[in-house]
Amino acid sequence: MLPVRSLILAAAFGLAAAAGAEERPNPMQPSETWEAIAPGVIGEAETTIDGEDLLAIEAPFRAHDAAIVPVRITQKEGTPRITRLTLVVDENPAPVAAEFTLGEAMHPLALETRLRVNAYSNVRVIAETEDGALHMAGRFVRASGGCAAPAMKDSEEAMASLGETRVRWFDETPAASGMQREVQVMFRHPNYSGLQRDQITHLFIPAHFVDEVEVRQGDEILFSMTGGISLSEDPSFRFRYADDGTGGLKVTASDTEGNTFGGDFTAGM
Secondary structure, three states, X not given: OOOHHHHHHHHHHHHHHHHHHHOOOOEOOOOHHHHHHHHHHHOOOOOOEEHHHOEEEEOOOEOOOOOOEEEEEEEOOOOOOEEEEEEEEOOOOOOEEEEEEEOHHHOOXXXXXXXXXXOOEEEEEEEEEOOOOEEEEEEXXXXXXXXXXXXXXXXXXXXXXXXXXXXXXXOOOOOOOOOEEEEEEEEOOOOEOOOOEOOOOOOEOOOEOEEEEEEEEOOEEEEEEEEOOOEXXXXXXXXXXXXXXXXXXXXXXXXXXXXXXXXXXXXXX
């Protein structure tokens, strides 16, 4: 008979192994929901090209916080330029989280944002390349309740900082024409989904979210985005682009209440 200490160690190793198994690669799983919503997302197109040859997708198998699930998309070398990108969370009440139109300076694509995931779901990326072909890839994410999770800030605090825009560059070297740079654009916004309740009145908070974003350097568009309730509170977009040498970006955004925000930003300021 094993000593108690040995049994405890064996149990601990077993739990560690089980936890490791849950972090295994998490490709998409069969989805009846996708079969139902696909025509509304991709229309008459047939998504027959395996996007794993075009993109690398990072998303947690088990989300730490269902209201803030990071998704990172990185394009593989030597693949065609991506002109449009759609993020879909199959099991969310509004599955299309965001649609991006991408400028030439965004090639090769590297983009990260944060999503709400309301139930165990495939999170899929549909990329359209410049030849018009559609590529689809994604990951299965275990999370629940993300769309109804209470906001991190109360409504007064959220409204006080509504639309505050920040831009952060991750490169310390000066801008040079054609240099790839990494930057993060962040907005202070509760991005209310319409499914959250006021913690005092217990009434539903009306949907109020960032629905349009555009980022330019000079006259050149880097990306424009149309978003929905599946984007997280305080939307954030981290991406790489080819700098034109000016080192500056112009950010404009709006929400469903008609508020507009953004500004002109220069690296190092």
